[in-house]
Amino acid sequence: MTAVTFIHCADLHLDRPFQTSKLPPEILEDVRKSAYVSFSRLIDRAIEEKVDFFLISGDLYDLEHRSIKGQLFVKKQAERLAEAGIPLFIIHGNHDPLSETVREIKMPDHVHVFGPDTASVLYEKDGKAAARIYGFSYASRRVDENPVQSYIKTYQADAPYHIALLHGQEKMEEGHDPYAPFRLKELTETPFDYWALGHIHKRRVLHRGPAVVYPGNIQGGHKNEQGPKGGVLVTLAASEEEVTFIDTSPVDWHTVRLTIDKLTELDGLFAAAEEKIAGTVTAGKSSIIQLVITGSGTLHEYLSTPETEEEVLEELRELFGRARPFHWIGSLTVNTVPDVDREREKEQQTVLGDMICAAETFRENPSLADDALSSLYGHRTARRYMESLSPEEKKELIDQAERWLLTRIVKEDGA
Amino acid sequence: MIITGIEVYGFGKWRSQSFTPEKGMNLFYGENEAGKSTLMVFIRSVLFGFPRRSEQFEPLAGGDFGGSLTVHIEREGKVRIERVRKRKAKGDVTLYFPDGRTGGEEDLTTLLEGMTEQVYRGIFAFSLQGLQGIESMNAQELNDYLYDASLSGGQSLLACEREAEREMQQLFRPRGKKQPVNEQLKRLQDMERDVKEKEEKAGSYADLLGRRKEAEERLARLEQKKDQIQLSLGRWERVERLSPLYREYLALKESSDPDLTFPDRGKEKLEQLQKQRHDNTEAIRRGEKEAAKLKEKKTAFTPVLPREKAVRLEARAVELNKRSGVYQELVSRQAGIEQERSISAGNMREIEEDWAWSRQDELLQHRDTTKTSRQRMKFLTDEVEQAERRRELAVKEQGRLNSAKEGLKKRMASVEEQILPLDQERAYRQKLTRLAEYETVKKKLPEYKAKLMSGKRSAGRIIPAAGAGMIISGAAGLFTGEAITGTGALLTGLFLLLYTTFFSRFGNTGDSSDQEIRDELTGWERFDKEAAEWPVEEWRRALAVHEENVREKARTQHLLNETESHLSIAEKEAAEAEKLQDAANDALMEWAIQAGFEPGRGYRQYKEMVNDTLEWQEQYKKHRELSSQLDELNKEQQSFEADVNRLAEEAGINEEDRQAEAPAVLTSAERKIKDALRAHRESETIEEKIRENLLRLKSAEEELEKTQTAVRQLLTSAGAAGEEEFAEKEAAWQKEKQTRKRISDLELEMRAISPKTSREKDLEACIRWGEAAESKREETGEIKKETEKLVRETIEELSLTNQAIEELEEGSSLEETLQQFELEKESLATSAEKWAVLALAREIAGRTKEILERERQPAVLQEAEKLFERLTDGRYTGLYAPLGEESFVVQRHDQIRFEPASLSQGTRELLYLSLRFALALNYGKEVSFPIMIDEAFVNFDSGRRRRVMNVLRELAPDRQVLCFTCHGFMIDEQPGLRPVYLNPQPEKGAVSR
DSSP states (O other), X not given: OOOEEEEEEOOOOBTOOOOOSOOOXXXXXXXXXXXXXXXXXXXXXXXXXXXXXXXXXXXXBOGGGOOHHHXXXXXXXXXXXXXXXXXXXXXXXXXXXXXXXXXXXXXXXXXXXXXXXXXXXXXXXXXXXXXXXXXXXXXXXXXXXXXXXXXXXXXXXXXSEEEEEEEOOBTTOOSSOOOSOBOHHHHHTSSOSEEEEESOSSOEEEETTTEEEEOOOSSOOSTTSBSOOEEEEEEEOSSOEEEXXXXXXXXXXXXXXXXXXXXXXXXXXXXXXXXXXXXXXXXXXXXXXXXXXXXXXXXHHHHTSHHHHHHHHHHHHHHHTTOSSOEEEEEEEEOOOOOOOHHHHHHHXXXXXXXXXXXXXXXXXXXXXXXXXXXXXXXXXXXXXXXXXXXXXXXXXXXXXXXXXXXXXXXXOOO | OEEEEEEEEEETTEEEEEEOOOSSEEEEEOOTTXXXXXXXXXXXXXXXXXXXXXGGGSOTTOSOOEEEEEEEETTTEEEEEEEEOSSSTTOEEEEEOTXXXXXXXXXXXXXXXXXXXXXXXXXXXXXXXXXXXXXXXXXXXXXXXXXXXXXXXXXXXXXXXXXXXHHHHHHOOTTOSSSHHHHHHXXXXXXXHHHHHHHHHHHTHHHHXXXXXXXXXXXXXXXXXXXXXXXXXXXXXXXXXXXXXXXXXXXXXXXXXXXXXXXXXXXXXXXXXXXXXXXXXXXXXXXXXXXXXXHHHHXXXXXXXXXXXXXXXXXXXXXXXXXXXXXXXXXXXXXXXXXXHHHHXXXXXXXXXXXXXXXXXXXXXXXXXXXXXXXXXXHHHHHHHHHHHXXXXXXXXXXXXXXXXXXXXXXXXXXXXXXXXXXXXXXXXXXHHHHHHHHHHHTTHXXXXXXXXXXXXXXXXXXXXXXXXXXXXXXXXXXXXXXXXXXXXXXXXXXXXXXXXXXXXXXXXXXXXXXXXXXXXXXXXXXXXXXXXXXXXXXXXXXXXXXXXXXXXXXXXXXXXHHHHHHHHHHHHHHHHHHHHHHXXXXXXXXXXXXXXXXXXXXXXXXXHHHHHHHHHHHHHHHHHHHHHHHHHHHHHHHHHHHHHHHHHHTTOOTTGXXXXXXXXXXXXHHHHHHHHHXXXXXXHHHHHHHHHHHHHHHHHHHHHHHHHXXXXXXXXXXXXXXXXXXXXXXXXXXXXXXXXXXXXXXXXXXXXXXXXXXXXXXXXXXXXXXXXXXXXXXXXXXXXXXXXXXXXXXXXXXXXXXXXHHHHHOHHHHHHHHHHHHHHXXXXXHXXXXXXXXXXXXXXXXXXXXXXHHTHHHHHHHHHHHHHHHTTTSEEEEEOOTTSOOOEEEETTSOEEOGGGSOHHXXXXXXXXXXXXXXXXXXXXXXXXXXXXXXXXXSOHHHHHHHHHHHHHHOTTSOEEEEESOHHHXXXXXXXXXXXXXXXXXXXXXXX
16 A cells, blocks of 8 residues: 555634734734745645645635635645645535635636535545545534534545545534534544544644544634644555644744742843743744733732733833744733732631632632623623633633732731 | 730840830830831731831841740730741741740741731721821711721721722723723724625625626627727728719719820920930031141140150160269268278388388288297297396396305404403303302301211211202203303212212211311312402303304304305306397297398397288288279279260260269250150140040031931821921820829829728719718717727726725735724723623622621621710710611611711711721630720820720720820820830840840
């Protein structure tokens, strides 16, 4: 059996706007181009590696916004692949279902876009069957059925390798709409050699032998899509499978946490931030950093006013300047607390202790907070523009509220 | 807990100070800056740790930083708490228990039942601050304030709640418009609309593509139609222009006679021929006239020399002319050579006269002056000269030697005179020897005399001593050059020595020797007297002179002998040289005769003679050469002159003129020859001209004939009998020609308007439509304009559609709006989060308050009610907190209820204190903490203050109260109390630890 190599990526979400606080125009420009750059780098790599074919497992476009530009861009990249004689296999996902793609934009002949029913294509290498590739595209925005059976039904044992493109949700994975749900076990019990998944934005190799791979999206779009992004370079050979991550995202998101526990001077904080950030970012790549300051100590009081918070953020941004690749401090969250022995306060039933107890009650049951938040979060207009809060987010808010109160109640006047 | 001892090691201005408070009320009095506040901080610091910025309390005078408190706690008894600042910022704490145990921070926490400074200050510390501003609070504020006091002793739970509420309101209101979040929402709505609009546009992409296709097709159709209309319009324009032309064309065709002919350009041709005829006649007349003129001219040239001769003579003249330059040079060279020759002759004469040689050129010429002869002569003269010089030298030496000999002889005679006669010399020497002997003995004489006198024998010692002395002086004499004296002394010395030796061995050894010595001594004494009268020095000098002269004589004799021998050598040399000279002279003579020189001259003369002869011979040779050169020159000159003369004669120069200088003759001859040649050339030219003229004449006559023939032919071709008829025919022809030209022009014009392909149809249309073509053309023009307008509109539409498509494909507009939309959403999320934190804080604060209200407030209120009644002297009897209202109601003794806001300032303050005291008294489990009052009541009037103080004392007899003040009246008002005066002067108040 001759080996086959290919690049597998998914969730391009070209044209998806970035969820970020205000950015300087030149950085915003880079960020806006980033998904396009990442994809074209993957194409570069495919041509460079002379792969056999290229797979995209859905959500090429963020079609909520009808990405004509995105489709034209993909067409251009597909033409590059066609020139290099590399076929491109595409399935569409919940974001870019067949019903919403712009049919006027025609892909070159080397591109195979799977239809709404699971089907397969035989890939031949030097006149011999080398792999059979399976897949289906979302006809509309929702596909709720478990798709695994449809793959098994179309299976034809006429090629050395069987590769399935599937855009959907493994039931254990969280944080995405549960479309085309399936269980990992169902996949590993099939005769397929490689499951080229899409939909989950975090890169995961769920299983080896056969490989079940979410390559993640190709470019982080907000603070929760952290670290390097790209695609995977896969080699299937008789005895082994090799899955290598290809880092192509030009801009990475990072969260950097700092503690003020042992710091007494602001300079120390800046130095620590610089060091920590330098240790986090990838050399040669740009990054947007969410900086979180925690701990307690002498700097707490200074940091606990909104004005100083703003000043520190400005200072930190200055520190990294406007060089390229850029390292932009996207946000600064000050989560420092005054030096309070929570247990003792609780034990002593002081006002502080009672307050901590009250906050804990909320933390244990975050939905208690809903009433307090409903006037904004449930606001007729506002809720259209805001995501509903997850329990974690609520807990985080409760923590902040508790810190807000602590800081005010424990205000030393030294005299 | 009662603080029974305060010991400051060092804290702020305090150093080594101790206080011993008691249970119940304690009054600490100190003026401003006495250190009251510092002492209060000290107490709290020992209990709860040094404050964060404790540097300000570091002892001013140095030393340990800290101190200790001794407290009495029921459970434990007396415990000393010591806190000193060492490593930890809080200070290092040590507890000393009564049973000897010690403890640390944790034990202290247990001891204090986990009390924190925060809580302690909130509940147990009273200051002026707490009461400040109560008078000016509005109802709500007062309520909140009192409420907080009842819950936490002043901690701002309620204030937090209110602050959160306020900030929330500032951020967002559900029905607000100006709050940031509300504004954001408004912006988002606008943006969303914008996004929708742009998305809809994106949705129309397919439609746009369709429209573009349709527009492109429509445009193509219109363009096609436009082309057709253009064609038709062109046709009508052509027909319109063609019509009048075509009409004229047809009319002219009718009037033309196609058969009419006339010679081409006949009129011009005839005129030309007539002119030619006239020219030919003129030429003939001119030729005849010229012939006569040339004939006359020819007779004027008759040359003097025949042509061939002149040419020959010219060549010779050219030859001679070349030689004429050489001739001139010869003449000038001749003078130079003649001068040189006379110089040579002069030189020869001079030499001849010098030597008085008669002019025997033959003889002188043949003298042998070859190099060999000259070398021989030189050798011989050198020989003679050398021999002569040798002889001269020898004779000179002879003279010198003879005079030397004479000198030596004279010297010999003078030396011999100085030498002493032999006997006299001998006498001097003997006497001097004897004297020398005596001089040796003389020194020893006294010794011997003495010995002789003592009877001891000392035989013969004088003589050997004298002998030895003589040897020494003799040897010395030999060395010093007194050879004779020295030798004498030496011999005498040896004799004396030998004599003594002999006698000392074999001689007498007895008494006889004494006699001898005595004799000897006597002899020497006599001699001494005798010698004293001798002229010893004179003898010595005479002897020295004598010896010198003896030596001189010997030397002179030797020199004389040498001179004699040299003299004889010199004589021999002179003779030999003379012989050689004679021989050389003879050889020289022999050479002279052989070489042709006169004999009998000295060798020096021969040297000169040879040189002069050589010179002469050279001059003679030169003279001869120059003479032959002159002969040559003369010959050449004569030949040239002869040649010139001959040429001149032949050229016809007369005898007389030929007598001039040759070059002048040559010049006149040349001129004559040139004149002759020129005459010949002129004559030839004229003849040539005559011939040419004849030819021209003949040709003109022929031309005339030809022209006449041509005229006749032309007339015939026009069908005219004469030249007049020819003119008539020509006029008719001109008219026909114009008609034909116009027809041709019209054809060209029509061809230019209508291309070949459409011409036939166009002409047909001309016939059919004629003048109606104009209106047809206008009609079509209108249709064309309309079509063009449609095309423009379609292009515009297409460009707009393309622009829209491009915009969508570029995606920038939608993308930008979306990104801005997203940024705004993110910004909303941030604001919302900020709002949420506040909302939750408010909620948590509320919950906390509920707990406090439920669990703590009732007991506090109960206590406070009692206190309030006591403090108001029974005027107010009730205090209530209606559930959930966060406010109080007070009831007067007459059952009337008031809100705190309607109370007087003083009563409000008392209410506040009641709540605060109640909280403090209710706080804690086992340990009842001391209350600290920092000037809290100083603004009360005296009566009320006293009452508050008394109530405090009575209500809590076991509770320690530490009251700090700088006001003397506080002391006065509490006569039962023993105040502690604070005077932080460490030196005076030093206590042992």
